[in-house]
Amino acid sequence: MDLYYEIHGKGKPIVLLHSGGADLRDWTFVAPLLAKDHMVVSYDGYGAGKSPDPVGDVNCVEDLKELLDHLNIHKAVLIGHSMGGQVAIDFSLEYPQYVSELVLIAPALTGFNYSPEFGDYMNKVNAAAPDINKMIEISQSAPSYRVVQTSPHKELAEEMLRHHIKRSFNWPAFELIWTNPPASERLGDLNLKTLYIIGTEELPDNLRVADCFRKQTDAHIVELSDADHMLTLTHPEVLCRHINEFLEE
DSSP states (O other), X not given: OOSOEEEESOSEEEEEEOOTTOOGGGGTTHHHHHTTTEEEEXXXXXXXXXXXXXXXXXXXXXXXXXXXXXTTOOSEEEXXXXXXXXXXXXXXXXXXXXXXXXXXXXXXXXXXXXXHHHHHHHHHHHHTTTOHHHHHHHHHTSGGGXXXXXXXXXXXXXXXXXXXXXXXTTOOXXXXXXXXXXXXXXXXXXXXXXXXXXXXXXXXXXXXXHHHHHHHSOOEEEEETTOOTTXXXXXXXXXXXXXXXXXXX
């Protein structure tokens, strides 16, 4: 196992999956709170943080299974943020026996029909390459980063993104491999106890993903007012309160 990971605390295992464009520092303020009562595992995906760059195509679901098997964890709470939530959803559909509870924080969703506006936004970010400062400026100008941009955690959010972009320039060509059929077509099969948390200051597409969960699953949906996509940095205490109450039910 060559993925970098950290373990803190003792008790019921919780595994944290960071967002895209970030690394395990996504959980800087959340992990210590959860580690008071649980064994908390956070890790960097390939190409992120302290983990090595991708070599060949990347299957995030199988990478997570390999990590859990390496740590001899056969049942855990999965908590995924953004793209980490997408991995957690796909993993839960493929390997439900490994998951005791599922917590999704503003997750992406495999197979979801993202809007042309979202595509234009991502294209503008990529078109600014190799000017990293400009890429960050465009990325963070989205409504889903309004709160973090005016918070004390602006620097950490941008530091993670800068690190990610710098590394991505040196990645070999590869593809991300996701489940097939995609999770968007299989949400009705997601029978795990699920908590879904999302801020109100979000991109319309992310709010639409939440609507998919409202309509197709029994997930408990929590909306946090005055929180954006980076609520892991700006609202850790509120997040952990909801997570702990959910796990204690």
